[in-house]
Amino acid sequence: MKLCMIGTGYVGLVSGVCFADLGNDVICVDRNIKKVDNLKKGIIPIYEPGLEELVLKNYKNKRLMFSTNLKKSVSKSDIIFICVGTPTKKNGYGADLSQIYNVAKEIRSSISKFKIIITKSTVPVTTGDQIEKIISQKISKKIFSVISNPEFLREGEAIRDFTYPDRVVIGTKDKKSNKILKNLYTPLISKGAKYVNTSRRAAELIKYASNAFLATKITFINELANLCEKIDVNIEDISIGMGLDKRIGGRFLRAGPAYGGSCFPKDTKAIVTTADKYKTNLSVIKSVIVSNQNRSLLLLKRVEVILKNKIKNKKICFLGVTFKANTDDMRDSSSLLMIPSLIKKGAFVNYFDPTGEKNEFKKIKNVNFSKNIVSAIKDSDLIIIHTEWNDFKSINFKKIVKNKNFIIFDMRNIYSSKKMKELKINYFAVGC
Numbered sequence: 001m002k003l004c005m006i007g008t009g010y011v012g013l014v015s016g017v018c019f020a021d022l023g024n025d026v027i028c029v030d031r032n033i034k035k036v037d038n039l040k041k042g043i044i045p046i047y048e049p050g051l052e053e054l055v056l057k058n059y060k061n062k063r064l065m066f067s068t069n070l071k072k073s074v075s076k077s078d079i080i081f082i083c084v085g086t087p088t089k090k091n092g093y094g095a096d097l098s099q100i101y102n103v104a105k106e107i108r109s110s111i112s113k114f115k116i117i118i119t120k121s122t123v124p125v126t127t128g129d130q131i132e133k134i135i136s137q138k139i140s141k142k143i144f145s146v147i148s149n150p151e152f153l154r155e156g157e158a159i160r161d162f163t164y165p166d167r168v169v170i171g172t173k174d175k176k177s178n179k180i181l182k183n184l185y186t187p188l189i190s191k192g193a194k195y196v197n198t199s200r201r202a203a204e205l206i207k208y209a210s211n212a213f214l215a216t217k218i219t220f221i222n223e224l225a226n227l228c229e230k231i232d233v234n235i236e237d238i239s240i241g242m243g244l245d246k247r248i249g250g251r252f253l254r255a256g257p258a259y260g261g262s263c264f265p266k267d268t269k270a271i272v273t274t275a276d277k278y279k280t281n282l283s284v285i286k287s288v289i290v291s292n293q294n295r296s297l298l299l300l301k302r303v304e305v306i307l308k309n310k311i312k313n314k315k316i317c318f319l320g321v322t323f324k325a326n327t328d329d330m331r332d333s334s335s336l337l338m339i340p341s342l343i344k345k346g347a348f349v350n351y352f353d354p355t356g357e358k359n360e361f362k363k364i365k366n367v368n369f370s371k372n373i374v375s376a377i378k379d380s381d382l383i384i385i386h387t388e389w390n391d392f393k394s395i396n397f398k399k400i401v402k403n404k405n406f407i408i409f410d411m412r413n414i415y416s417s418k419k420m421k422e423l424k425i426n427y428f429a430v431g432c
């Protein structure tokens with residue numbers, strides 16, 4: 001099939017290359033000229049395991065193309081996936097849909113024969129109705145169909161998640177388009193993905209409901225971790241004991257820093273805004289948002305306690321600054337709040353992240369990027385394990401850190417408290 005992905009970011013690029021790998025002809029379009037030029041040279045704009053090889057292979061096979069020419073790419077394609085950003089509005093909690101509606105306006109002049117237009121971006125319920133309205137102002141409804149097909153991939157596992165999804169959700173009542181999409185997704189369905197055909201509005205809401213539920217799970221276990229810290233119980237035991245119940249499940253039930261990234265923070269805010277618009281109070285999700293916002297402040301308080309309120313002039317090392325492992329995505333990472341706050345209190349912060357130096361910290365005085373783990377931790381008073389990269393799982397701290405009284409605050413519970421005690425390392429974890 002001939003596909004066009006509009007927006008070549010984490011979702012558009014990954015799903016585009018995976019569709020190409022399944023034998024489709026895919027044009028990935030982006031308005032960012034540099035991004036497209038780089039992709040044509042084989043330079044991948046994001047860090048995602050396995051992505052580079054797959055892009056290079058499919059680009060070489062000419063199944064994958066890159067372009068900045070939206071109109072031409074749309075007119076050559078049968079199925080158009082809208083994969084642009086839907087960030088939080090500058091003022092307020094709702095989703096900013098300007099990128100989506102701009103695309104809808106741009107593509108309508110390129111539709112002269114039947115096309116399926118799909119929102120893969122996460123969009124509030126009724127956005128599909130609006131897109132249909134915008135396009136039908138210029139084009140007959142007979143030659144296009146607007147469908148919701150939300151994407152559930154996770155950064156860091158994106159290729160695996162796209163290729164082996166739990167489900168493919170298609171929101172349309174149009175039988176012809178549904179048949180075409182079922183055909184497109186057949187290689188994934190035959191590997192075990194469940195195919196869910198529902199209404200467009202339901203598909204839009206399924207995505208938000210799923211993200212809000214996962215954010216709730218994380219927040220739930222994070223709050224229980226706070227209790228565990230006070231009653232000499234290890235949260236890891238609670239996670240295991242709860243997670244083995246198949247009704248609950250162990251995933252997203254690990255205590256740690258506030259959830260971050262480009263999805264959960266913005267999507268929880270957007271769903272409560274949508275519900276408010278329809279005079280429905282999603283009070284559980286509202287509490288989750290507040291609890292998560294407080295989480296970083298709470299962990300900062302714990303840092304103060306660990307350092308006995310003496311933060312000034314302390315050398316603090318952050319191992320990992322991205323919101324999760326295996327991605328370079330800094331959007332809404334809790335490190336963005338914690339590091340500047342510690343600097344304000346007079347600390348010196350050294351950080352190492354396997355995906356390199358971050359623009360977000362370049363202009364902050366007394367924040368320094370180290371090129372490897374050894375140079376990052378060797379002079380530290382306090383080492384904060386912020387992101388759960390495999391690189392941080394077997395560090396010989398005693399051999400590397402010069403300061404004999406160094407402390408570790410493991411926000412991901414990577415290490416065993418018992419082992420650290422045996423090694424006589426001053427070690428703190430979350431929820432124990």
Ligand code: NAD
Pocket residue numbers: 006007008009010011012029030031032035070083084085086099102103120121122123151152153154155262263
């Ligand atoms: P992103 O910011 O990485 O990529 C969006 C891209 O769209 C950018 O490269 C931008 O230049 C491009 N763009 C914007 N307007 C354009 C236009 N008019 N023409 C061409 N290109 C245009 O965003 P992302 O993380 O890929 O997320 C995209 C959507 O998918 C969001 O709605 C997000 O919520 C959703 N989503 C993201 C993830 C994830 O893990 N990142 C997972 C599932 C769903």
